Amino acid sequence: MSSARNKNYLREMNAKKVYHPMAHPNDLEEHPPRIISRGEGVHLFDDDGRRVIDACAGLWNVNLGYSNQPVKDAIAQQLADLPYSSAFKGTTNEKLIELSDVLVDMLDQEDMRRVFFTSGGSDSVETALRLARQYWKLSGHVDRTKFLSLKRGYHGTHFGGASVNGNNVFRRVYEPLLPGCFHMPVPFDYRNMFNESDPSRLTDLCLAAIEDEIAFQGADTIAAFIAEPVLGAGGVIVPPETYWPKLRALLDRHEILLIADEVITGFGRAGAWFGARGWGVKPDMMCLAKAITSGYFPMGAVAVNERIETAFKANKDAMGVISHGYTYSGHPVGCAAALACLAETVRLDLPANAAREGDYLLSRFRSMMDTHEAIGNVRGRGLMMAMEFVADRKTKQPAGKTFMGAVGDAMFDAGMLVRIVGHNILLSPPLVLTRKDSDEIAAAMEAGLAKVSRGPAT
Numbered sequence: 001m002s003s004a005r006n007k008n009y010l011r012e013m014n015a016k017k018v019y020h021p022m023a024h025p026n027d028l029e030e031h032p033p034r035i036i037s038r039g040e041g042v043h044l045f046d047d048d049g050r051r052v053i054d055a056c057a058g059l060w061n062v063n064l065g066y067s068n069q070p071v072k073d074a075i076a077q078q079l080a081d082l083p084y085s086s087a088f089k090g091t092t093n094e095k096l097i098e099l100s101d102v103l104v105d106m107l108d109q110e111d112m113r114r115v116f117f118t119s120g121g122s123d124s125v126e127t128a129l130r131l132a133r134q135y136w137k138l139s140g141h142v143d144r145t146k147f148l149s150l151k152r153g154y155h156g157t158h159f160g161g162a163s164v165n166g167n168n169v170f171r172r173v174y175e176p177l178l179p180g181c182f183h184m185p186v187p188f189d190y191r192n193m194f195n196e197s198d199p200s201r202l203t204d205l206c207l208a209a210i211e212d213e214i215a216f217q218g219a220d221t222i223a224a225f226i227a228e229p230v231l232g233a234g235g236v237i238v239p240p241e242t243y244w245p246k247l248r249a250l251l252d253r254h255e256i257l258l259i260a261d262e263v264i265t266g267f268g269r270a271g272a273w274f275g276a277r278g279w280g281v282k283p284d285m286m287c288l289a290k291a292i293t294s295g296y297f298p299m300g301a302v303a304v305n306e307r308i309e310t311a312f313k314a315n316k317d318a319m320g321v322i323s324h325g326y327t328y329s330g331h332p333v334g335c336a337a338a339l340a341c342l343a344e345t346v347r348l349d350l351p352a353n354a355a356r357e358g359d360y361l362l363s364r365f366r367s368m369m370d371t372h373e374a375i376g377n378v379r380g381r382g383l384m385m386a387m388e389f390v391a392d393r394k395t396k397q398p399a400g401k402t403f404m405g406a407v408g409d410a411m412f413d414a415g416m417l418v419r420i421v422g423h424n425i426l427l428s429p430p431l432v433l434t435r436k437d438s439d440e441i442a443a444a445m446e447a448g449l450a451k452v453s454r455g456p457a458t
């Protein structure tokens with residue numbers, strides 16, 4: 001077994017036998033992924049023993065870092081007590097019930113009443129879309145089946161989520177997708193179809209486009225609008241302050257459900273306990289995943305408000321059966337992990353820390369624009385941040401692929417793992433970040449940038 005574990009074997013097998021998500025299989029030999037062997041605190045170690053700070057927190061999810069003992073203990077204890085139990089009709093488990101109570105309590109401000117458990121973010125989105133359609137059928141509005149979402153939004157990889165995704169890359173090769181999904185302009189002040197940088201005017205233009213689409217489709221055909229409170233994978237796009245409250249009001253006028261995809265923003269990442277709460281808005285459903293178990297177990301949930309709960313309660317026939325569920329819905333180990341993660345998030349007051357360290361890092365990154373012409377835009381909210389690279393600041397022509405490849409390598413060489421998406425560096429470090437960790441990230445960014453360029457990214 002020891003020879004089978006040697007590095008060459010692992011690299012060769014990875015290149016030959018694995019299909020990696022979001023990667024071309026033919027690329028694996030030429031650009032082999034780094035093999036990560038160990039995690040400690042906010043740091044990762046590769047199989048060469050290289051230590052880097054994880055400025056992605058895995059995939060926006062390892063909010064507690066890699067060494068949280070209470071979470072590891074809770075998982076070990078649950079594995080000993082009950083490693084699996086089904087939540088389909090007829091059985092449930094203690095941890096599932098406890099977690100439901102904790103979550104509904106946590107979401108009292110949003111008037112959430114019930115939770116449905118899933119195995120991850122894509123499952124949560126799929127669940128919310130299905131429940132939205134079922135809600136309207138239960139309410140007697142059988143034509144309300146369509147979905148609105150934002151261009152550049154990301155909602156996972158199931159067919160429902162892919163259909164509301166607003167990025168061509170995640171759609172094109174899997175088309176045809178779900179009919180009846182329409183994509184609205186994203187309120188992104190740096191790049192938008194209106195060439196408008198004023199936040200208030202941009203908000204009104206984006207909302208006017210939604211109003212126009214609703215009128216065209218017919219409000220009575222639209223089930224729900226789904227959006228991320230702060231767009232993540234689409235490039236960390238922070239909508240203007242008034243966008244979400246005005247969106248909620250607009251949807252209310254047309255009785256359209258609002259689904260907040262909080263898979264990234266839930267549990268503090270954007271500096272508030274939930275993204276929608278940060279905008280002062282109450283959605284009808286909230287998709288949760290990622291930080292709910294901080295990456296220690298695959299898990300997700302959908303919370304629904306009183307409006308949805310009432311429709312199900314009022315129905316007595318088969319139409320009200322939730323004919324949807326996953327083998328791992330309410331997995332006892334996942335629920336035990338989530339209970340421990342949420343308790344740790346409360347104990348450490350991580351949303352406040354995200355706001356504090358996010359503000360600090362943003363100002364450090366913004367000051368780098370003075371020296372590095374290639375940085376076109378720096379943006380973020382809490383510990384969700386993006387640095388966008390351009391070949392020309394005036395025209396905003398995106399930086400090239402080769403340059404961005406060099407940026408990723410330079411950052412790793414400088415001791416930091418970042419995520420490169422298109423011509424952006426996306427940063428989403430663990431929420432347990434200390435000021436010393438933030439300084440380490442800023443220093444690695446400086447060192448990495450110094451290596452690639454002081455001029456434009458042509």
Ligand SMILES: Cc1ncc(COP(=O)(O)O)c(C=O)c1O
Pocket residue numbers: 059120121122123125154155156157228232233261262263264289290
């Ligand atoms: C906003 C959002 N929704 C849904 C998903 C899908 O989650 P998962 O990858 O856990 O299926 C993601 C994943 O990054 C996401 O960012």
